[in-house]
Amino acid sequence: MKTYGDLNPSPRTILTPGPVEVDPRVLRAMSFPILGQFDPEFTTLMNETMEMLRHLFQTHNQWAYPVDGTSRSGIEAVLTSVIEPGDKVLIPIYGRFGYLLWEIAERCGAEVVTIEKEWGRVFDSSEVIEAIDREKPDIVAIVHGETSTGRIQPLADIGAACRERDILIIVDAVATIGGVDVKTDEWMLDAVIGGTQKCLSVPSGMSPITYNDRVEKKVLRRKKIERGLRDQTPAPASMGRTVQSNYLDLSQLQDYWSPARLNHHTEATSMLYALREGLRIALQEGLEPRFQRHLLHERALVSGLEAMGLTFYGDASCKLPVVTCIEIPEGLDGESVRSMLLDAFGIEIASSFGPLKGRIWRIGTMGYSCSRKNVLHLLGALEAVLLRHQVDVRAGRALQAALDIYADKK
Ligand SMILES: Cc1ncc(COP(=O)(O)O)c(C=O)c1O
Numbered sequence: 001m002k003t004y005g006d007l008n009p010s011p012r013t014i015l016t017p018g019p020v021e022v023d024p025r026v027l028r029a030m031s032f033p034i035l036g037q038f039d040p041e042f043t044t045l046m047n048e049t050m051e052m053l054r055h056l057f058q059t060h061n062q063w064a065y066p067v068d069g070t071s072r073s074g075i076e077a078v079l080t081s082v083i084e085p086g087d088k089v090l091i092p093i094y095g096r097f098g099y100l101l102w103e104i105a106e107r108c109g110a111e112v113v114t115i116e117k118e119w120g121r122v123f124d125s126s127e128v129i130e131a132i133d134r135e136k137p138d139i140v141a142i143v144h145g146e147t148s149t150g151r152i153q154p155l156a157d158i159g160a161a162c163r164e165r166d167i168l169i170i171v172d173a174v175a176t177i178g179g180v181d182v183k184t185d186e187w188m189l190d191a192v193i194g195g196t197q198k199c200l201s202v203p204s205g206m207s208p209i210t211y212n213d214r215v216e217k218k219v220l221r222r223k224k225i226e227r228g229l230r231d232q233t234p235a236p237a238s239m240g241r242t243v244q245s246n247y248l249d250l251s252q253l254q255d256y257w258s259p260a261r262l263n264h265h266t267e268a269t270s271m272l273y274a275l276r277e278g279l280r281i282a283l284q285e286g287l288e289p290r291f292q293r294h295l296l297h298e299r300a301l302v303s304g305l306e307a308m309g310l311t312f313y314g315d316a317s318c319k320l321p322v323v324t325c326i327e328i329p330e331g332l333d334g335e336s337v338r339s340m341l342l343d344a345f346g347i348e349i350a351s352s353f354g355p356l357k358g359r360i361w362r363i364g365t366m367g368y369s370c371s372r373k374n375v376l377h378l379l380g381a382l383e384a385v386l387l388r389h390q391v392d393v394r395a396g397r398a399l400q401a402a403l404d405i406y407a408d409k410k
Pocket residue numbers: 017018070071072073097143145146147148172174175195204
């Protein structure tokens with residue numbers, strides 16, 4: 001039989017918009033022994049995780065827990081549980097992940113209406129509010145931080161407008177949670193989906209979500225309908241109104257996360273340890289200092305890239321602090337630069353999708369990866385690699401510019 005080598009992944013400096021490097025404390029937490037999912041020791045850990053998630057999401061919602069699966073499992077759980085066939089869902093799209101919301105909402109049988117903004121920009125809140133008043137949707141679904149374009153959509157006014165009109169707003173905060181302010185209650189967001197593998201620096205495989213009683217009411221109403229329908233044979237045509245997914249049904253998931261602990265799936269024990277440790281690290285640092293740390297390293301990175309003479313992509317006024325997009329200089333093979341960064345320096349930065357493929361690189365400064373060491377390593381390495389590719393960069397300035405930012409901070 002063929003023999004397989006020991007698992008020995010290379011240590012990397014990961015500066016992509018996710019997954020990013022994981023704090024060694026989280027990795028250690030993942031190696032602890034498994035507990036049974038109804039063991040009181042484990043259910044205590046579940047409750048503590050819920051408490052910490054409420055802090056992270058800045059909410060008093062009862063429901064804040066992780067869905068097992070990558071971030072899109074959280075998005076699908078919320079959308080499939082909330083959207084009933086025929087519901088009108090407005091999706092303002094300004095990058096790739098808006099299309100993901102569209103696709104999932106369509107699968108749920110929604111009547112989807114979209115408004116689109118050219119990539120690199122975001123909506124003025126008034127444009128979304130006008131669309132709300134024109135279309136009169138039941139639900140608005142929107143991305144907070146678009147990793148595909150490196151932009152951030154302000155949500156406070158849109159959230160307030162939805163609440164005033166009794167419309168539900170569902171937010172993909174996968175890229176922002178733990179790195180940028182996400183004020184669930186203050187901005188009146190009804191459901192928010194986060195990610196683990198970005199600013200929280202936990203491996204991919206869970207999606208923390210939160211939702212309020214407005215969402216719960218809609219979810220439970222459907223559950224009642226479902227119970228009613230089960231008692232009728234043959235099933236009436238309106239059967240489509242029940243939640244199609246068992247795994248991602250919030251009404252069942254919340255029963256499992258409630259004190260009743262109704263059995264649903266088998267909890268992903270090691271991932272829960274990881275998430276709990278990641279949350280502990282984030283809250284020990286403090287949310288505000290953590291956001292400030294992300295801003296500081298963004299500033300140093302941007303200063304360095306600017307000093308090198310590189311051009312940024314997108315409207316600077318809505319730049320997502322944790323993702324920096326740079327235009328690939330004319331005629332340069334962007335993939336060759338990325339390969340050399342990885343092979344020679346062990347540094348990974350990201351390419352891009354769709355219309356931006358081959359046009360921009362995306363640099364993530366998220367969570368544990370967001371550090372002075374990483375920013376300085378990348379600036380030095382990128383300068384060297386660009387020079388190797390005969391790009392006319394202003395050599396010797398980038399690191400000095402970044403060091404100036406750090407010196408000012410002392
Ligand atoms: C903004 C945003 N939403 C959703 C997702 C989907 O997350 P996942 O790949 O964990 O399912 C991503 C992943 O990159 C993302 O950046």
